[in-house]
Amino acid sequence: MTGSTEPIISVDGVTFGYGDRPVLEAVSIDVEPGAYLGLIGPNGSGKSTLLDLMLGLRRPDDGTVTLFGEPAHAFEAGERIGYVAQDATKAVGDMPVTVREAVKMGRYPRRLVGRFSTEDRRAIREAMEQVGIADLASRRVDRLSGGQRQRVFIARALASGADLLALDEPTVGIDAESREAFYELLCGLNATGLTIILIEHDIGVVTTYATDIACLNGQLCFHGDPNELVETDALTRAYGTDQYVIHHDH
């Protein structure tokens, strides 16, 4: 994990659109090391686009994004980023990849060819143990439950030695019990210093688990402490209607 106090991500005055359709306008936000940032907003509010910009997967039309102190699009140390994309669990299809093979992918940016070192193998084993899937190592990912698959993706990020874990609506289609366990796992990982950015539809989940919230609707409506969110009109401005926040029990 990073020991620096500089923001891991710094988004400064970013504007972005798809063709003529504006998506984000003059958004500025910093993500501090060790933060657990929840990104919320209605459909089409630009959450996934902002995450893509933060990770350097898109370039802004205007403004700047830095990732670990470098321009995000030019950042090359991919092993420092763990990303769980929207619908990643469904995208597995019937591909016969085992849990171990999937977690090993976390080491690929460091070792594209050649034998894995002792350190590589240790990182893979520890990542599986950390998220509680070591006993599933030889099982095919496509034959696991949604919750178990999510743990595989998290383990892949941990195996890479990521400082930043980004998740885009990771629990869609997962049952309530597995969701709670999954968010508890993320909390535990955040406590070890891992910086997390989570896009989530369920505002209650974000206000319960995240340490930092950003509410979007093309513009940044709110950024700050989750407890302060309900005291502002940010949710009404973002969603257009009143929102009732249901907290989840830890």
Add this chain to the structure above:
Amino acid sequence: MLPQSLITVGSSAPNVRRFGGLFAVFEWFLEDVYGGGMEILADLLGVTMLGYPYMQRAYLAAVCIAVIGPLVGTFLVHREMAMIGDTLAHTAFAGVAAGLFLNATLSLTLSPLLTALVVAVGTALLVELLIEHAGAYSDTSLAIVLTGGFAVGSILITATDGGIAVGIDAYLFGSLSTVSKENVGILVLMSVLVASLLTLAYRPLLYVTFDATAARAARLDVRLYKRLLVVLTALVVVSAMQIMGVILVAAMLVVPVAVGALVARSFKQSILLAIVAAEFAAITGVSLSYVYGIAAGGSIVLAAIAVYAVVLGLRKLTREVRVAKTPHARDGRSGDGIKADGGEE
């Protein structure tokens, strides 16, 4: 009418002679080492066809195709791009026709396989570019390229004075007798190239196939590896075309992979099982083709489908037996081993 030498698959001799030294080594291997071994095998097994040089070449070509087809096909199928094999095969046909057309009209001695390779690789890159710009894998675009390629091919073979349709059947349906020394040499070389490139790029290709977005976030050059995969597909398609035929060549990229995916416990195992299934189908198909005088491509594909059907049937049977032995299944409860959220117990 064109001389037969220009319209058979073995018209690449002038190109091959440029690699004289290398080819001489291969010829020695093919005739003395491999051919000698096959003759011993023919005597031991009492199977005469193994002793015929053209059958020896056909077996070698089929064995090579059965390695590289599933090797590349495994990645294609799991990227849901199986259709691209068929598309490239049909455009490769246009390449063959272009070669024959140029030879006929300009009195050249181009190898049709070379022109097929150029056209197939060019089309592969073009299709990948189209996909990148369209932002999605499009069946419609592929269907347009596929039919367009075949249309160009059909026009070229009929546009030449007197027509060059003689010998084109060998490309359409595959043939054992047209696998010349030169072409089997090219096939072996292509196989080594494809297998080497795939081995070198195995990890990034696997990552990109499994989770392209995460691979991109991890700073793998996803675009490069996608392009590499389609170029390798073009190489496989052109290599396999002479035995399998344009119309059926894509089957070697798909059917054995389906067999592997049915029973494999890991991705590497699925590749190995797909190769085993393909080898069985290739050797059976070539043998049946000789014995009954039927098209090689068709018999290989049917053998592969038979393997798939048998494995699928055995898998279902094994599952039913397992379920019947499970105590709670006998009690009338669900015995499929699936939890409420979709995971296995």
